[in-house]
Amino acid sequence: MSAKEEEIYNAIDNGTYKFALQQCSKLLKKSPNVTFYQVLYNYILLESGKSSECLENCLKIMEKPPNDIKSLGLLNKIFSQLGKTEESFQVYENAAKKYPSFEILTHWFHLGCETNNVRVLQKSSMALKSLNSSNRLFHLWAAFTSYLLSISKEATAIEKTVIPKLGTKIVEALKPLRSEQEVYILVKLLESIGNFESVVSEILNFTGSNKLDLELQIILLKTLDKLEKYEELYHWSLVILNDYKLDDFNTWKYLIKSSLKLNKDVENMIKFYGTRNSRLALIELAVQRGESVDQSVYQYLNHIGCKPCAFFDIKSYFKYVDREAFKKWLDNNEILFSNEDRDMIWQVNVIKFKLLINIDLLDKDSFFDELIIKFNKYKHLLNKKEKTDFHQGDEFIVLVIQALLSKNFSTKNIIISILILEKILEKDKHEFHLRIWLVQLYKLINCHTQASLNFEKLKVKNIQFDILSHFLVSRLSSSYPDYDVLNRVFKIYKANKSETSYFIKIGFNKGSFNKLESMLEFHWRLENSSLKNHELLQYNKISRLLNNKEPLNEISDFGFSESYSDNRDFKVFWNTGVDEEILPLKEKLLANIPTDPQYDKIINLQEGLINGKITNIENADLSLLTDIEKWSFRLIYETTQLFNKRSSIARVSEIYRSKPKLELNLSWKVSHVLLVILDTAKSIQHIISNSYNKISKNDILNLKELNSRLIEKVRDEDILNAKQATVAELGKLKSQLKTSELLSKLGINSTHIDDVFDIINFSNNESFKLMKLL
Missing domain, CATH: 1.25.40.10 (Tetratricopeptide repeat domain)
Structure with a gap:
């Protein structure tokens, strides 16, 4: 330059x-x-x-x-x-x-890597192949990208049929094939055109007497099953299990299926292994035979029941289990373990099985008491474990909180849950599930700074930011407008733009074709992440609220994706317990998070109105917005219509006066309502200053007056009222909880209660202080 x-x-x-x-x-x-x-x-x-x-x-x-x-x-x-x-x-x-120079063609190909556009990859690699026909790698690129294009969602009917045939011819012209990677390309192309017989023959012809590559093993077994070639499926399943010593559960399933089709007995062989997968295979054998699985389940639990995997393994077969018989077996067969840790895991699994049989146990006081007794019985083990090890007994506490909030999702019970979690985390600082619950519960009672502090302690890294950050940054502009939080989280998308595309290019150069498909998918998911969309919108709103556009330069290369991938993990709350969502509780627990990515499309329309990129919207669906967000959208829309001569100052004034009432309680909605009002007022200021269309001077003065009054009321009245109401509610709740029997049973004393209430009060106050500055 x-x-x-x-x-x-x-x-x-x-x-x-x-x-x-x-x-x-x-x-x-x-x-x-x-x-x-x-x-x-x-x-x-x-x-x-x-x-x-x-x-x-x-x-x-x-x-x-x-x-x-x-x-x-x-x-x-x-x-x-x-x-x-x-x-x-x-x-x-x-x-x-x-x-058609090498420089232009390679830049074109790299553009396909950077944008995840398989059509560009296919066209550019075909051009590179034609330019340098002696380069074997370019032929492989052309063939592999032909496969990728044929299976993409955007592929036309012709691309789905003609392109993979073209790719197949390109690879076959390279025979004899030199590596598993080249065979992998060929068999994927053969799969895409439905030539499954050739898939088998190509794999076996190349491998000969050598050990099968893992990727080719999977393809071979799957294809033999599809072709119903049970003799060969049985043979290769045995080879993989016995000769390759690969104790893989899917291979056990293929062995069982083929043995039953061939009328061969494999039960003794399965029993001989004595591994977790083989014991699970005995349950699978009973299912495929159409027999009762109960005895196989009991045998499995007698050996594996003291391991965390036991619950999830048996849960996957639970529809075949006689639940009444199973409950009796659990009640009558107390398995004793000399090791306390194993005994605790067994007791956790028993509790979860009972809950899986009858989820209504969460509503019963006796079950609630049993959870507390069992937690107290094993809590001394927290003193023995390694700092970063998972303490299985924490699952009793998660179930206590799920039961408590399912009964009554009140502010009081939210704070009781926070008190319990804070107490447990004093000794178990690294427990992930407890802390993610704590983050969300703090957010619900308007404690963003405390939620942020706990989120940092999760030590979230790399892709986890895209999966988990919604608990912190959802509606951040109307929670606690803070660029620092967004910048920390947004790094993953910047890294994806450069680093992931770099590794994709490396993958093509090294010919690691069996890894490229998942790498490209990973790149696409991050590039089109719904959370990235949400964060871009939060950047715009926070920029207005803080009167600081400088951070927007940091994200200027990123745009809103109309096609999105929702990678957010909402199941993390339910990974403990019975590993199933409690739907009524889920809705209340996630009330502050827009769970439908369509929400961001509506907010993006609103940003388009504010910036003048959109002038008219017909029948916008506002159902995903909160009441205050609906009011904001309507006011901004009507103001833009005023400047476009399609509305009047009287209509705009009417919407100003129809602002939803602020409810004064300990809730995320307090900051949400006040900050949405402030952002709306600043958006109106932007429209007044930047609209190319002019309205009468009198209308401008009226509009500015309405806006000024709106801001003054928030700064001079609403924030103070909200702060006073918060202090009063916290004082009342603290008095009630000082005599809580439940907290007493868990060893939570008055000092701990005082400390946590101080934290809650301080965090709410931080939010009010920030709002006063805007």
Whole structure:
């Protein structure tokens, strides 16, 4: 980059677009035929808000595509920012057709890696193969990307049928095949065209007497099963289990199925193994024979019942179990273990099985008492375990909290649950499930700073941010508008944009084709993450609330994805206990989190109204919004219509007056309501300042007056009232809980109660202090 180009880019970053255009015009005057300067000039137009003029000019440039990488890259970026996805890819395709150089083709291919576009990958790799027909790797790229395109959701009918046949021919022309990876490409293509007989023969012909590759093992067994070739399925299942010493449960299932079809007895062989998977295979054998599974289940539990996996293994077969007989067996067969840890795990599993038989036990006081007794019996083991080890007895506490909140989802019971969790976590600091419950419960009572502190203690890393951060950042702008939290979480998407695409390129270069499909899927899920969408919207809202646009530059390369992947884990609350959601409790527990990704599409429409990108919306479905968010949407919409001469100041005034009432209680809704009001007021200010359309001076004055009054009421009245109501409610609840029998049974004393109430009061106060500054 030349010094003059760097000067222009700095001017763009600083928002001095007029100066940037002047400097670029000088470059164009000096070198009118340099395409990059033409593209750069239009990029400045785009950044300065003249998107229509920019688009018109760039479409003309694309008719005679540039042949330099700098121009192609910037042109691609312009179309991407304009939302013209097809054109952004067409830039390289047009250039590749006219100037099929190695540099342009590899950049085109890398664009496919970076954007996860399998059609671009397939077209560019075919072009590379044609350009350098002696390069075997390019042939493999072309074949493998043909497979990827044929199975993609976007594939046309022709691409699903013709493309995999083309890919198959490319690989077959390379025979003899040299590696398992090359065989893998061929068999995946053969699978996609339905030639399953050839899948088997290609794998066996290549392998000969050598040990099968793991990936090819899986494909072989699956294909033999599909073809109903039971003699071969039986043979290869035995080879994998006996010769390869691979005690794999799916292989046991294939062995059982093929043995029954061939009328062979494998029961003694299964019993001989004596492993977890083989004991589970005996249950599977009973199922496939159509026999009772009960005795096999009891035998399994006699040996494996003291392990955490036992509950999940048996649960997967529970529909075949005689529940009454099983309950009697649990009641009458007390299994004793010399090891206390094993005994505790067995007792946890028994409790979970009983609950699985009858979930209504959660409502019974006797069951509730039993949970507390069993927790107290084993809590001394917390002193012996390693710091990071999981203490199975914590599951008793999770069940206590689930039972407590299922009975009555009140503020009082939420705080009782917090008191219990805080007490247990004093000794079991690293217990993940307890702390994620604590994060969410704190969020529900407006304690964002405390929730954030506990979320940090989870030590969330890498992809976990995309899976778990919704518990912290959902509706962050109307919870505790804080850039630092967003920046920490958003790093995963920045890393995905650079690091994951880098590893995909490495995968293609090394020919690791059996890993690439999952890597591309991983890349797509993060690139189109619904949580990423939500966070982008939170950046915009927090930027307005804090009057600070600088962090928006950090995310300028990211756009809202209309097609999304919802990767958020909502099941983490239920991974303990019976591993099933308690639906009425789930709805209340997640009340502050928009669980439907369609919510973000509505908020994105609202942002479009605020920024002037959208001028009219017909029949927008607001059902996923809270009452205050519905009011905000309607007010912003009606204000934009006022500037577009489709509404009146009287109508806008009416919506201002219809603002939902603020409920003064210890709840996330307090901050939510107040911050949505403040964000709405600042959005109206933005519309007034930036609208190209003009309205009467009197209407402007009235609108500004309505807005000022709205902000003043929040700052001068509502925040103070909410703070006073919070203090009063906390004082009342603390007095009640000082005499709680339940807390006493769990060894929770008055000092601990005082400490936790101080934390709750402080965290709520931090929220009110921040709001006063906005």
